[in-house]
Amino acid sequence: MDxxxxxxxxxxxxLLGIAxxxxxxIGFLLDVSDSYIDVNRGPNKxxxxxxxxxxxxxxxxxxxxxRTSFELAGKRLSADVINMSVATSSIKKGETMxxxxxxLNAMHPDVLVVRHPDSGAVKLLSEKINxxxxxxxxxxxxxPTQALLDALTVRRRRGRIQGLxxxxxxxxxxxxxxxxxxxLLNKMGAQVRLVAPPTLLPTNVERLGVEVFHxxxxxxxxxxxxxxxxxxxxxxxxxxxxxxxxxxHFFGLDSDKLAVAKPDALVMHPGPMNRxxxxxxxxxxxxxxxxxxxxxxxxxxxxxxCLDVLTNNLRADATGMVS
Amino acid sequence: MNSVRPSAQGQRIALLxxxxxxxxxxxxxxxxxxxxxxxxxDFGPGLFNEGTAEDVMVVDCAGHCLIxxxxxxxxxxxxxxxxxxxxxxxxxxxxxxxxxTSVVCxxxxxxxIDQIALIEFIARRARETSAVKVYPAAAITKxxxxxxxxxxxxxxxxxxxxxxxxxxxxxxxLVMRRALAYAHTFDALIMQHPEDPTLSTGVMNDGEMATRLxxxxxxxxxxxxIVERDIRLMExxxxxxxxxxxxxxxxxxxxxxxxxxxxxxxxxxAAHHFALNENAVADYRTFAKxxxxxxxEPDRVAMISGLADDAIDVIVSxxxxxxxxxxxxxxxxxxxxxVGLETMFPLALEIYHNGEIGLLELLAKMTVNPAxxxxxxxxxxxxxxxxxxVMFDLNAPWQxxxxxxxxxxxxxxxxxxxxxxxxxxxWINGRIAFDIDIED
Numbered sequence: 001m002d003x004x005x006x007x008x009x010x011x012x013x014x015l016l017g018i019a020x021x022x023x024x025x026i027g028f029l030l031d032v033s034d035s036y037i038d039v040n041r042g043p044n045k046x047x048x049x050x051x052x053x054x055x056x057x058x059x060x061x062x063x064x065x066x067r068t069s070f071e072l073a074g075k076r077l078s079a080d081v082i083n084m085s086v087a088t089s090s091i092k093k094g095e096t097m098x099x100x101x102x103x104l105n106a107m108h109p110d111v112l113v114v115r116h117p118d119s120g121a122v123k124l125l126s127e128k129i130n131x132x133x134x135x136x137x138x139x140x141x142x143x144p145t146q147a148l149l150d151a152l153t154v155r156r157r158r159g160r161i162q163g164l165x166x167x168x169x170x171x172x173x174x175x176x177x178x179x180x181x182x183x184l185l186n187k188m189g190a191q192v193r194l195v196a197p198p199t200l201l202p203t204n205v206e207r208l209g210v211e212v213f214h215x216x217x218x219x220x221x222x223x224x225x226x227x228x229x230x231x232x233x234x235x236x237x238x239x240x241x242x243x244x245x246x247x248x249h250f251f252g253l254d255s256d257k258l259a260v261a262k263p264d265a266l267v268m269h270p271g272p273m274n275r276x277x278x279x280x281x282x283x284x285x286x287x288x289x290x291x292x293x294x295x296x297x298x299x300x301x302x303x304x305x306c307l308d309v310l311t312n313n314l315r316a317d318a319t320g321m322v323s
Numbered sequence: 324m325n326s327v328r329p330s331a332q333g334q335r336i337a338l339l340x341x342x343x344x345x346x347x348x349x350x351x352x353x354x355x356x357x358x359x360x361x362x363x364x365d366f367g368p369g370l371f372n373e374g375t376a377e378d379v380m381v382v383d384c385a386g387h388c389l390i391x392x393x394x395x396x397x398x399x400x401x402x403x404x405x406x407x408x409x410x411x412x413x414x415x416x417x418x419x420x421x422x423x424t425s426v427v428c429x430x431x432x433x434x435x436i437d438q439i440a441l442i443e444f445i446a447r448r449a450r451e452t453s454a455v456k457v458y459p460a461a462a463i464t465k466x467x468x469x470x471x472x473x474x475x476x477x478x479x480x481x482x483x484x485x486x487x488x489x490x491x492x493x494x495x496x497l498v499m500r501r502a503l504a505y506a507h508t509f510d511a512l513i514m515q516h517p518e519d520p521t522l523s524t525g526v527m528n529d530g531e532m533a534t535r536l537x538x539x540x541x542x543x544x545x546x547x548x549i550v551e552r553d554i555r556l557m558e559x560x561x562x563x564x565x566x567x568x569x570x571x572x573x574x575x576x577x578x579x580x581x582x583x584x585x586x587x588x589x590x591x592x593a594a595h596h597f598a599l600n601e602n603a604v605a606d607y608r609t610f611a612k613x614x615x616x617x618x619x620e621p622d623r624v625a626m627i628s629g630l631a632d633d634a635i636d637v638i639v640s641x642x643x644x645x646x647x648x649x650x651x652x653x654x655x656x657x658x659x660x661x662v663g664l665e666t667m668f669p670l671a672l673e674i675y676h677n678g679e680i681g682l683l684e685l686l687a688k689m690t691v692n693p694a695x696x697x698x699x700x701x702x703x704x705x706x707x708x709x710x711x712x713v714m715f716d717l718n719a720p721w722q723x724x725x726x727x728x729x730x731x732x733x734x735x736x737x738x739x740x741x742x743x744x745x746x747x748x749x750w751i752n753g754r755i756a757f758d759i760d761i762e763d
Contacts, residue, residue, distance in 0.1 A: 019535070098651060118653030119537035120607030139655070141537030179537060202534035203542070 010309050013317065014126050014133040017142035018183040026151070026184060029305055033152050036301035036308075040076070049308055050079035053110040057083045059136070060097060060116040065271055065296065066136050066146075070113045073303035079110070101125045110311055114138075119176075132310040134303075140174050145306060146270050147180035149299040151188065153291050154225055156298070157266055162189035167219050167261075168210075169195040170229035170251060170278050173202050173240070177270045178229055182208050195219030197251065199240045216250070216257045223261040228253050228269045228279050244277045254280035258289065266291045335359045336753060337375045341384035341714065343367075345391060345704035346687035356389060358710040361753040366704060384714055387747060390686055392424025392711035393668060394693040394702045396485070397514075397567055397591065397639035399660065400426070400457070402448060403441075404433025409644040409731045411445075414664060415453035417730040419757035421665040422746040423640070424455050424711040425694070425701045430462040431489030437462035437473045442481040454756045456711070458484040458699065463502050463513060467491050472502055476509050484697040487514040487567055490614055490643075490659065492549055494520050500556050507562035512697060514567040517549045517574065518615055526655045528601040528616045536607065538654060541616050543571040550574050554581045554588065563587035565696065568641055570596045570615040572625035579634035589696055590634065593641035594670040595661050595736075597626035603736050609650045609657035611736040613643070630688060631680045637696060638688040640667040644732030662730045666723060666737055668715075672744035682717075710753035719745040 009028040012020070039045060055074040057067050067083060074081035086100055097116065104112065111132045114122045119139030126133040137143040154161055166185050172178040172194050185192045192210045194201065206212050213219030220226060231247065241247045258265060267279075267289045275281040284290055336358040343354045343366060356366040357379075375381055395418065401409035418426055428445065430436030436445065442459050449457035461483035465471045475486060486506060492515060493499045499515075506513050522545035527533050529540025550566055554577065557564045566578060568591050578590045595613060600623045603611035611617055629635040643660025650657050668689070675685045694702030701711060723737040749757035 097653070116653065118655050120655075121653035123607060124651075124653060139537050139653075140539075176537060179535075203529045203540055204531040205534050207531045208534065 008313070008316065010313065013310070013313060014135075015144055015306055015310060016123050016126060016133065016135045018144045018147050018180045018187070019142065021187070023187045023189075026148070026187060029148055029302070029309065030152050030155060032305035032309060033148065033298065033302045036304040037156075037298060039304075040297070040301055045076050046078060047076060047304075048078045050074065050077035050110075050311055053079045053311055054108070055079045055081045055111045055113065055307065056104055056109045057081065057113045057136075058100070058104065058115075059083070059085050060114075060121070061137070063115055063136070066115065069296070069299045070134075070136060070303050073300050073307055074111075076300070077304055077307055079307065097121060097125060098128065101128050105129050105131075110314060111307055132314055134306055134310065137176050139176065140179070141176050142180045143176040144180050145299070145302055146177050147184040148306075149295055149302040150181055150227065150268060150270070151184055152298045152302055153268065153294045154266070157291055157294065158224065161185065164190045164224040165193065165222060166190050166225040166227060167193045167195055167223045168227045168229065169216065169219070169253065171200045171231050172196050172205065172229065173200045174232040175229050181227065182210055193219055193223070195251070197241060216253070217260050220257060220261045223265055225266050225268065226253060226258065226261060228267065230270065230272065231274055231277050244274075248277055252276070252278050252280060253283060255283055258283065265289065268292065268295060271296070334753070335364075335376075335379045336382060337371055337379045338382050338384055338389060338712070338714070339371055339375075340386055341389035342386060343704065344388050344683060344686060346683045347691040347703040348705070349683055350704065351683055353386070356704070356712070358750070358753040361710055363704060363706055363708050363710050365706060382748075387714050387716050389712060389714050391690045391702045391704050392713050392749065392751065393422045393689040394425040394699060395423045395640045395642070395664065395667065395689070396427040396637060396693040396697055397593070398426050398428055398642035398664060399431065399489070399644065400428040400642070401644055402432065403444065407731075408646050410452070411448050411457060412452040413729065413731040414642070414644075415455040415457070416757075417642075417662070417664040417728065418455045419749045419751070420729050420746060420762065421640070422668045422713040422715060422749055423664055424713070424749060424751050424756070425458065425699055426455055426664075427458050427460050427484055427697055429487060429489040430460055431467060435462050435466050436460070437465050437467070439474070439477055439481040442478060442483055446482055455751060456701070458482070458697065460485045460487045460514065462486070463488045463493055464498065469493050469495055469498060472498070472505060475506055475511050479509050479511050484699065485512040485514050485565070488516060490516055492516045492518050492520060494549075496552060496556070499553060500560065503553075503556050503562035503564065504560040507560055510563070512563060512565055514565045515549065515553055517546045517566050517569060519545045519549050522548065526612065526616075527604050528618050530601070530619060532601050532605065536605075536654075543573055543618070543622070546571050546615055547573040547577055550577050554586065557586055557588065563589070566590040568593045568596065568615070568639060569635070570618050570622060570626075572622045575625045575629040575634050579629070579632070582634065589636045590629075591637035591639045591693070592626045592630065592635050593639050594663055594667040595641070597623055597630070597674065598670040599623070599736065604654070607654040608736060609652070609654055610661065610734050612654060612657050612659055613641070613661050614659035627674055627679050630674065630685070636688065637693045638667065638671050639693070640664050642730070644730055645734045646732055650734050660734065662728060662732055662735045664730060665728055666735060668746065669723070669742035669744050672717070673742065676743050710750055712750045713746055714748040715744060715746045717744050719743065721745055
């Protein structure tokens with residue numbers, strides 16, 4: 001049993017965050033994801049790995065692209081996929097969450113894909129679930145599949161992650177994407193910079209192993225990768241930046257600011273974009289720099305890989321191979 | 324009913340072979356104590372050297388410590404309005420087991436304790452249901468809204484021992500100025516919850532941990548800013564002022580220097596702020612969510628040095644019971660609070676056992692200091708005082724088990740924590756309110 005456990009390249013029941021993973025585990029997920037890119041580009045996209053299994057997308061927060069991506073990933077693996085959007089009232093939504101998850105658990109889903117507006121909520125929910133849980137974004141905490149698809153995009157376009165200079169720009173304070181990416185890029189040996197006004201940076205963020213800049217032109221200097229973040233006005237209480245106009249002027253990405261980065265610098269965005277707020281519209285569509293559509297494409301492959309690996313573990317668990 | 328049990332009124336009880344400890348008189352010596360007519364009739368080293376009379380009931384303390392009953396001036400007892408979380412009866416059992424014989428309850432009940440009828444209600448309910456003595460703190464502002472002052476003078480006459488807006492700061496500077504100035508007329512004590520609401524929109528301590536967890540932080544300055552402002556208002560009004568519970572190193576420094584300038588400022592610390600740091604909330608443990616939040620390690624250490632050098636006068640439980648539904652939710656939505664009546668004393672004794680503070684000095688923070696602050700005739704061993712006493716084993720090691728807590732709610736982040744020092748017996752007015760041989 002110990003030997004089998006040692007041989008498991010991803011010995012986790014759930015995927016709750018990048019912080020819990022090692023570099024080799026991340027590398028393993030990316031390798032599996034890679035193989036699914038080819039499947040998705042081929043004529044027969046339907047695999048049978050999850051035939052007979054149930055995947056529930058449980059979303060306590062609005063989402064179109066992430067939910068669709070997970071839905072497609074599950075269906076391409078022949079799982080029965082059910083989408084549940086739970087409207088959250090402002091009062092007592094936590095009770096709803098725990099109750100809803102226990103109700104769903106009684107229906108024996110194999111995988112629960114969960115998004116929730118509160119940090120830590122997906123972990124809390126996972127404690128009540130017998131199957132596997134994939135965190136599809138919890139508050140400002142983590143969004144592991146987004147970081148994995150970003151890493152896959154970088155690896156496909158640049159051939160490596162190790163040693164690259166990556167600038168993550170914008171609303172880091174409210175961003176789960178930024179936190180997952182900081183963890184992942186550090187573990188994989190990239191050099192991470194953050195560029196944002198102080199009001200959009202969390203306290204002591206430099207202790208996560210990043211270099212902090214408040215000016216785009218110095219922060220983007222010689223960068224290989226520029227990751228733009230969405231300004232999350234829906235999470236903001238009070239004023240963090242005076243206006244979107246001022247924000248775009250100083251922190252929005254345009255070709256002028258990008259000019260200081262490496263000539264072949266890659267521009268990424270987790271979407272949905274606010275054109276003219278954090279990114280210039282022309283630049284977003286510029287195929288020489290923009291990797292935004294690759295990110296969307298590889299997202300499906302990454303999610304197929306996660307479903308594949310976690311359901312494999314569930315089967316191994318049933319036979320006593322994973323603790 | 325009373326006729327079947329021997330009435331405490333006439334009974335004489337001799338507590339023999341005790342280590343008598345009284346912080347107010349700096350007494351620390353072996354001796355005995357006589358309870359008569361619910362009061363301390365006599366005590367000292369030579370007492371009962373010649374033996375005891377036949378009609379005296381004898382309790383052998385076996386060399387254990389005998390101290391005045393502890394006085395806790397900050398507890399949320401949830402009655403009226405949230406009796407599903409706690410009531411005066413369950414709270415009083417927890418208090419007695421924790422060596423606490425007098426409790427000041429906070430006014431954040433439903434309805435709020437902001438008028439005379441509620442003071443009378445608490446007094447009556449305590450008389451009918453509580454084993455320990457309960458004294459209400461009344462609200463500083465009506466409905467805790469921070470706008471209009473309550474009838475401070477009348478509430479004081481009715482029995483309020485202090486004034487506090489419980490878990491809210493009086494944030495408006497003008498309202499606070501008037502509260503201090505007006506309370507000064509009656510020498511009423513204003514106890515401030517030190518947290519600027521506009522700077523404390525977060526849910527845990529600000530810093531690396533909050534950043535990693537993706538939770539909004541509450542910075543240390545949210546506390547310091549309020550206390551520094553209030554010190555200016557003290558100087559302006561001449562009023563005395565009490566920081567109901569502080570959590571940051573900076574606030575301890577500010578209080579210490581204000582004391583050095585001779586201002587009548589006092590401060591308390593809740594047991595969890597010297598027993599735990601922010602690491603307790605890792606993994607989103609809502610049982611460790613409390614207001615003000617658990618801080619970084621240097622802040623925790625500053626609480627202990629503040630106690631040792633008397634910058635901090637009082638230790639409180641800040642007992643805040645919550646049911647499962649209030650805590651089994653995502654961290655940001657969870658209620659603030661830790662139950663503390665039973666754990667305050669053993670957690671405080673950790674500081675003594677670690678050699679940070681003398682035993683009498685530590686005991687003073689839970690007996691005579693809080694009693695004097697709110698004007699209670701309690702917390703001292705003296706002839707004629709009510710026989711509110713605690714016998715405890717200073718060195719007994721044990722483990723806190725939250726499923727054994729007597730409080731109606733068990734939201735404490737201490738499960739399995741090893742502690743040293745255990746309450747054996749608690750007397751209130753000369754009657755046993757807790758006896759470990761019977762209850763444990």
